Amino acid sequence: MTSTVRRAGGFAVVGTLALAAPSLGAAAFAPFAAVALLAAFVVDDGPLFELFARPGDRQDGRLNGLAGFALAATGLALLATVPRVTMPLSVFAAAVLILAYGNLGARLVGSRTSDESLRAAGFVAAAVLAGTAGQVVIASLTGDAALLARFVLLAAVGGLVGAVLRTALYERDDPLVMLSIGLVLWGVEVLAGPVSPTQTGVALALTVALGYAAYALGTASVAGMITGVLLLLFAVVFGGFGWALVLVSFFGVGALATKFRYDSKAERGVAEDNDGARGTGNVLGNSGVSLVAVVGYAAAQTLGYPLASDLLVLAFAGSAAAAMSDTLSSEIGGLFDQPRLITSLKPVPAGTDGAVTWQGEVAGALGAALVAGVSVLVLPLPAQTAAIAVLAGGLVGMTVDSLLGATVEGAGLGNQAVNFLATLAGALGAVVVWIPL
Structure with missing residues (x-):
């Protein structure tokens, strides 16, 4: 067994202290606070130090990694036990166990292979098992209902959040990962x-199958695949399967458009980097607004604001239409000659930011129409006329993306920020157009 696996196992044992929370009550934070103090000020040599020490810890002579891990768990324990704060104990335990055992799963797989996708799968699999088991144990100790389907879904969400953050952050950032999972x-x-x-089973099977297909076909990197799966799962949890289907229509058609005649686009200098495999930043740039909209919809439903719910459905569909429209306009339009800068209509070389072709504009309009049609069928839109608003939102977003590309992209904004602003414009455009309708 390698030292990294042993260390991950030691952290998992410490994380298991979260299961004592129901018995300790308001003192649930105490075991982790004690571990943090020992790691920071007492244990500086010997077998325990060697077990938990990360490379930087040996230089400092202090178990900074373990101290940070334990302090993050202490903070979550306080949120779960302080009066008038309502974080459930099961959520606290799940967050700690998801990170601790997820890291162990990734290390176990990593000791046998260097394949990044398999290590990520090891993290998620171990996280889901540990997170589910932890919630079941807490429920049995507190006498709460053992809602297994909900526990599995929560553990899956936590495991995917952790996996996404693990691809972007360092091992020393475990406290940030744990707190993010908990919140x-x-x-x-x-x-x-x-x-x-049934909902849990179908949601997990659907999202995992689509994520694997995206990775296997080379349309997403490992991080991009995990992010896309997480967004689909959020759509199901907060909205329903219809919301996920709208995102699937964009992810699927957009991915196919990216791969369509990829070699020709590469020769012209207009192809996506990394052989068209989209990463986390690209996925969030195109779908971040949709995520905010579906979470806002769930909040509006919970609080009982029907008008806000209607507007957020439109914003969700409008942002997805904008993402689809922009993707198709650039991926299809880039195959044709004589592009023109949108601000002056003067001919420019292929690949120039803000350049458009009439073929790309037509493709973008058809993409927006596709999302509008799917949205009418599967989303709780306030009226049939909302399809017009969604279509308009898609066209607005596509146009804003081109305008930003011609004016500020590269100088002040990156491509992902431009995509985010374009989808935000699509969301707002759909809402503004629908109001008078």
Whole structure:
């Protein structure tokens, strides 16, 4: 067994202290606070130090990694036990166990292979098992209902959040990862409605299958695949399968458009980097607004604001239409000659930011129409006329993307920021157009 696996196992043992929370009550933070103090000020040599020490810890002569891990768990324990703060104990335990055992799963797989996708799968698999088991144990100790379907769904969300953050952050950032998992799960617990075993099973099977297909076809990197799966799962949890289907239409058609005649686009200098495999930044740039909209919809439903719910459905569909329209306009339009700069209509070389072709504009309009049609069929839109608003939102977003590309992209904004602003414009455009309708 390698030292990294042993160290991850030691952290998992420490994380298991979270299961004592129901017995300790308001003192649930105490075991982790004690570990943090020992790691920071007492244990500086010997077998325990060697077990838990990361490379930087040996230089400092202090177990900074273990201290940070334990302090993050202490903070979550306080949120779960301080009066008038409502984080469930099960969420606290799940967050700690998801990170601790997820890291162990990734290390176990990593000791046998260097494949990044398999290590990520090891993290998620171990995180889901540990997070689910932890919630079941807490429920049995507190006498709460053992809602297995909900526990599995929460553990899956936490595992995917952790896996995404693990691809972007360092090992020393474990405290940030744990706190992020805990806060996300707390939000899901508050806003998500009832979940049946069938919904959980179908949601997990659908998202995992689509994520694997995206990675296998080379349309997403490992991080991009995990991010896309997480967004689809959020859409199911906060909205329903219809919301996920709208995102699937964009992810699927957009990915195919990216791969369409990729070699020709590469020769012209207009192809996506990394052989068209989109990463986390690209996925969030195109779908971040949709995520905010579906979470806002769940909050509006919980608080009982029907008008806000209607507007957020439109914003969600409008942002997805903008993402689809922009993707198709650039991926299809880039195959044709004589592009023109949108601000002056003067001919420019292929690949120039802000350049458009009439073929790309037509493709973008068809993409927006596709999302509008799917949205009418599967989303709780306020009226049939909302399809016009969604289509308009898609066209607005596509146009804003080109305008930003011609004016500020590269100088002040990157491509991902431009995509985010374009989808935001699509969301707002759909809402503004619908109001007079």
